[in-house]
Amino acid sequence: MQAIADKQGVKRYLVDVTVNGDDYSVVVKANTLLVNLLRDEIDLTGTKKGCELGDCGSCTVLLDGKPVDACLVLALEADGCDVITIEGVAQHGELDKLQRSFADNAAIQCGYCTPGMILSAKALLTRNPKPTEPEVRAAISGNLCRCTGYVNIVKAVMAAASGEVTA
Amino acid sequence: MSQPTNAAGQPQNDPKLPPREYTHPGLPEPENKDYAVIGKSKPKIDAREKVTGQARYTADLKFPNMLYGKILTSPYAHARILSIDTSEAEKLPGVKAVITHKDVPTLKYGISPARWDENIFCSETVKFVGDKVAAVACIDEETCYKALKAIKVDYEVLPAVLDPLHAMDEDAPQIHPEYPRNNNTEIHQDFGDVDAAFKQADYVRTDFFVGNRTYQAPLEPHTATSIWQDGKLTVYSSTQSPHYFQYYIAREFGLPMGDVRVIKTYVGGGFGGKLEPTGLEFAGAALSKITGRPVKMFYDRAEMFAHNRGRHRQYMKLTTGVDKEGMILGVHADFIMDGGAYTSLGIASAYYAGAMLTLTYEFDNYRFDMHRVYTNLPACGAQRGHGAPQPRYAFEAHLDNIAKDLGIDPIEIRLKNARRPNTVTPNDYVVNSCEMVACLEKARDVSGWRDKKGHLPPGRGIGIATGSFVSGAGYPIYRTDLPQASAMIKVGEDGTAATLYTGATDIGQGSDTILCQMAAEAMGYTYEQMKIVAADTETTPHDFGAYASRQTLMSGAAVKQAGEEVKTQLLETAGQMLDFPPEQLEVRLGKIFAKDNPDTILTTFEDVARTFFVRKGPLTGRGSYAPPKLGGKFKGAPVGTSPAYSFAAQVSEVEIDQETGEVAVLDVWDVHDCGQVINPALLHAQVHGALYMGMGEAIWEEVRFDKNGKIANPTLGEYRLPTALDMPRVHSSLVPSYEPAGPWGVKEVGEGATLPTMGCFRNAIFDAMGVSVNSLPLTPEKVWSALREKRKADGEEVWDPMTCECYLED
Numbered sequence: 001m002q003a004i005a006d007k008q009g010v011k012r013y014l015v016d017v018t019v020n021g022d023d024y025s026v027v028v029k030a031n032t033l034l035v036n037l038l039r040d041e042i043d044l045t046g047t048k049k050g051c052e053l054g055d056c057g058s059c060t061v062l063l064d065g066k067p068v069d070a071c072l073v074l075a076l077e078a079d080g081c082d083v084i085t086i087e088g089v090a091q092h093g094e095l096d097k098l099q100r101s102f103a104d105n106a107a108i109q110c111g112y113c114t115p116g117m118i119l120s121a122k123a124l125l126t127r128n129p130k131p132t133e134p135e136v137r138a139a140i141s142g143n144l145c146r147c148t149g150y151v152n153i154v155k156a157v158m159a160a161a162s163g164e165v166t167a
Numbered sequence: 168m169s170q171p172t173n174a175a176g177q178p179q180n181d182p183k184l185p186p187r188e189y190t191h192p193g194l195p196e197p198e199n200k201d202y203a204v205i206g207k208s209k210p211k212i213d214a215r216e217k218v219t220g221q222a223r224y225t226a227d228l229k230f231p232n233m234l235y236g237k238i239l240t241s242p243y244a245h246a247r248i249l250s251i252d253t254s255e256a257e258k259l260p261g262v263k264a265v266i267t268h269k270d271v272p273t274l275k276y277g278i279s280p281a282r283w284d285e286n287i288f289c290s291e292t293v294k295f296v297g298d299k300v301a302a303v304a305c306i307d308e309e310t311c312y313k314a315l316k317a318i319k320v321d322y323e324v325l326p327a328v329l330d331p332l333h334a335m336d337e338d339a340p341q342i343h344p345e346y347p348r349n350n351n352t353e354i355h356q357d358f359g360d361v362d363a364a365f366k367q368a369d370y371v372r373t374d375f376f377v378g379n380r381t382y383q384a385p386l387e388p389h390t391a392t393s394i395w396q397d398g399k400l401t402v403y404s405s406t407q408s409p410h411y412f413q414y415y416i417a418r419e420f421g422l423p424m425g426d427v428r429v430i431k432t433y434v435g436g437g438f439g440g441k442l443e444p445t446g447l448e449f450a451g452a453a454l455s456k457i458t459g460r461p462v463k464m465f466y467d468r469a470e471m472f473a474h475n476r477g478r479h480r481q482y483m484k485l486t487t488g489v490d491k492e493g494m495i496l497g498v499h500a501d502f503i504m505d506g507g508a509y510t511s512l513g514i515a516s517a518y519y520a521g522a523m524l525t526l527t528y529e530f531d532n533y534r535f536d537m538h539r540v541y542t543n544l545p546a547c548g549a550q551r552g553h554g555a556p557q558p559r560y561a562f563e564a565h566l567d568n569i570a571k572d573l574g575i576d577p578i579e580i581r582l583k584n585a586r587r588p589n590t591v592t593p594n595d596y597v598v599n600s601c602e603m604v605a606c607l608e609k610a611r612d613v614s615g616w617r618d619k620k621g622h623l624p625p626g627r628g629i630g631i632a633t634g635s636f637v638s639g640a641g642y643p644i645y646r647t648d649l650p651q652a653s654a655m656i657k658v659g660e661d662g663t664a665a666t667l668y669t670g671a672t673d674i675g676q677g678s679d680t681i682l683c684q685m686a687a688e689a690m691g692y693t694y695e696q697m698k699i700v701a702a703d704t705e706t707t708p709h710d711f712g713a714y715a716s717r718q719t720l721m722s723g724a725a726v727k728q729a730g731e732e733v734k735t736q737l738l739e740t741a742g743q744m745l746d747f748p749p750e751q752l753e754v755r756l757g758k759i760f761a762k763d764n765p766d767t768i769l770t771t772f773e774d775v776a777r778t779f780f781v782r783k784g785p786l787t788g789r790g791s792y793a794p795p796k797l798g799g800k801f802k803g804a805p806v807g808t809s810p811a812y813s814f815a816a817q818v819s820e821v822e823i824d825q826e827t828g829e830v831a832v833l834d835v836w837d838v839h840d841c842g843q844v845i846n847p848a849l850l851h852a853q854v855h856g857a858l859y860m861g862m863g864e865a866i867w868e869e870v871r872f873d874k875n876g877k878i879a880n881p882t883l884g885e886y887r888l889p890t891a892l893d894m895p896r897v898h899s900s901l902v903p904s905y906e907p908a909g910p911w912g913v914k915e916v917g918e919g920a921t922l923p924t925m926g927c928f929r930n931a932i933f934d935a936m937g938v939s940v941n942s943l944p945l946t947p948e949k950v951w952s953a954l955r956e957k958r959k960a961d962g963e964e965v966w967d968p969m970t971c972e973c974y975l976e977d
């Protein structure tokens with residue numbers, strides 16, 4: 001990885017990362033977090049920060065297909081990786097069936113947990129297209145929601161999986 | 168992420184518990200046939216923005232030349248500031264301003280006008296760990312943290328008051344010199360003749376309960392970006408009330424309100440914690456004024472916990488006299504509240520605590536005593552349900568104790584005493600619609616109470632509790648004759664869209680959606696053609712914002728009036744165009760027809776609106792709402808008044824692990840009287856969320872402190888926000904109800920469902936095990952200890968972990 005040092009001798013690194021299908025080369029510090037690279041450097045603010053400690057899951061993105069807390073991943077670790085954020089879930093303006101299902105099932109209140117929830121659910125449905133309700137609950141158990149009691153979120157994921165919602 | 172552990176690091180599935188089969192919640196409600204737009208589960212107006220990541224919250228906004236700001240807070244619970252040296256911080260590259268109390272207005276502020284006791288920065292003493300001392304503005308966040316570290320503050324540590332029960336002791340340290348004995352609020356209310364009622368009673372019982380200090384913990388941290396330019400200030404903020412922010416910021420800086428613009432962005436939840444200024448707006452405004460640049464300020468998660476304004480911990484003594492049949496004759500509530508270091512909304516919380524106890528059951532004799540004391544802990548304020556949920560837990564537990572003593576079924580004693588419609592409480596609240604009896608009966612039936620009560624297997628129990636809440640506070644927080652709410656509607660020039668302008672504040676609960684439904688209903692238009700501009704003090708008309716469950720009724724009333732004004736003008740023009748008496752025309756979903764011939768469409772809303780514009784200019788409607796004069800004449804009478812009250816009953820079924828004391832909640836049934844429903848899907852979602860919060864507070868959540876007054880668990884994981892794996896099966900249903908004081912008969916729902924939850928869990932545990940847990944949260948440890956005491960009392964041999972020798976090393 002290319003590195004250059006600034007006036008104070010702090011090193012910067014060039015990270016090559018694919019986000020939602022687009023290639024970016026971004027200069028970061030060794031301690032830059034993936035969530036800040038996404039939010040501050042490429043202005044994808046759909047990825048939220050609720051704790052920056054790995055507790056809430058608001059910052060969930062898919063890193064090479066796996067859901068991760070972007071506040072616990074260094075930007076350097078994402079070098080050469082494929083990242084999907086909430087902005088990359090709808091295709092050509094068409095909502096994904098999970099997005100539609102969240103809207104149809106009143107699974108959104110303040111919406112702050114929604115991007116992370118949708119990405120955790122998307123990862124689940126990719127590896128397990130017909131999950132049981134306990135499997136859905138387990139898959140989103142790292143995503144906190146203070147508004148919905150998870151009731152309609154679970155319902156929305158189940159509906160998307162059962163094909164009740166078509167994208 | 169998505170690891171098989173929950174937020175507290177516990178395994179996701181307890182193998183000892185039976186696997187849960189979750190059913191889907193919400194009994195189907197009949198679709199309302201009479202209305203075209205309301206009564207229907209329309210999708211949220213902002214759903215697309217929120218599911219695609221387009222919705223911008225305050226922290227997502229960037230402005231040219233923007234700086235980042237942070238506040239330096241006190242590491243001590245109580246200390247005198249001897250000196251502050253900012254010189255090293257100022258020298259750091261990238262630091263643009265460092266400010267202390269010397270650089271900002273010294274006017275005291277607070278959200279309760281009767282006790283303004285906060286300053287932007289402390290000058291003499293700091294009063295809790297987290298009190299504000301200084302602030303910096305820098306080119307980036309990292310520099311902010313370096314600058315905060317470089318500020319040197321010399322403190323003389325003072326003895327602190329950490330135990331509210333000793334805050335009023337004669338020798339306790341004094342926190343605010345103006346309030347001797349740390350006495351922040353003292354209430355003594357007496358209605359009827361409680362002593363005579365107790366004398367007359369066949370049975371009088373006293374119980375004592377303790378609540379917990381909980382925190383709203385909205386998922387979005389507090390953020391504010393302030394831009395001071397040419398003597399005018401704009402603040403983008405994560406707020407529940409742009410109006411109160413505007414009022415208090417203008418007052419603090421001596422600006423006319425017209426020079427302060429507060430704009431709500433998308434807000435990631437509030438639950439009461441974002442109602443009052445957070446200090447970020449004041450510090451940010453001062454920093455922006457000095458630097459001439461936009462300044463973005465935010466709290467991290469630990470700072471949010473320290474700023475707090477969450478639920479007060481209450482110490483509650485209740486005495487009730489009943490006759491042989493279980494009819495309540497008189498009640499005495501004697502409470503102490505830990506207020507923390509400042510007043511916040513605590514005066515209202517203190518009144519609410521006792522005042523709301525008179526609502527769900529009818530009795531004439533009531534005495535309420537309260538002391539809200541200052542302590543050197545973070546200040547408490549208004550959290551969902553305000554001061555009412557803990558006293559409600561206490562009263563419902565107390566009532567079950569009485570029912571058990573008298574051998575009466577818990578539902579029977581509640582039905583006997585349940586409030587009826589068109590009654591007045593002893594503290595002069597006028598109750599119009601009230602379906603308390605129907606709620607109890609339906610809760611009994613849908614939960615299968617009769618089959619379960621007394622027939623459940625060992626370790627299983629069922630409990631019930633009630634609750635009631637205001638649909639908007641009868642009076643605003645500061646004294647003013649402004650109406651509670653106002654609204655404007657502007658129909659586009661070709662009639663194909665209309666915009667609602669309202670100061671009402673959507674913080675996730677969905678007010679933007681239901682107000683657009685209401686506007687469309689009143690205008691005879693479609694929801695899909697509505698747009699909304701809300702909660703911006705410059706572009707939208709005045710409204711007090713999101714608190715006290717006020718917007719559906721109050722903002723809704725203003726919106727309805729505005730919509731009807733549009734409709735009247737539209738039909739007048741239609742009448743001229745059609746040569747038809749306008750009073751015989753009707754408009755529904757954009758179609759205009761004669762009232763007596765709804766099947767023949769004569770013209771459309773769009774055509775007529777366009778003609779109106781060509782002839783007369785913009786087609787607009789205006790509305791405003793002020794409640795009638797409410798309440799009695801005694802001190803504190805306005806608090807708790809409301810045009811209407813919601814009522815609810817909840818039943819829960821629990822299973823207790825008798826070895827560990829762990830409580831598994833299996834099912835919760837909520838039955839609500841919330842008047843006419845505008846959007847059933849969003850309404851049930853409010854119940855789910857309120858119940859979730861009540862459940863968290865009932866079983867897990869508690870802010871804890873170390874011996875120096877520092878928060879021991881300032882993270883979402885350690886504070887223990889419940890996860891998706893913790894939720895029981897939730898069944899939310901309604902009873903038919905119509906409230907004459909609300910537009911289309913509406914009442915509140917968002918807070919009321921938090922009230923019964925803690926009590927119904929405690930009562931279910933009481934039913935399961937015969938033990939009473941008299942403090943919140945109802946942790947496994949407390950249930951286990953209570954079980955142990957009971958076994959000891961029953962003469963069983965119990966193992967004592969403290970003396971067991973098997974753990975001693977040999």
Ligand code: FES
Binds near residue numbers: 049051059
């Ligand atoms: S912000 Fe990353 S888990 Fe909370």
Ligand code: FES
Binds near residue numbers: 110114
């Ligand atoms: S919708 Fe608000 S946190 Fe989930």
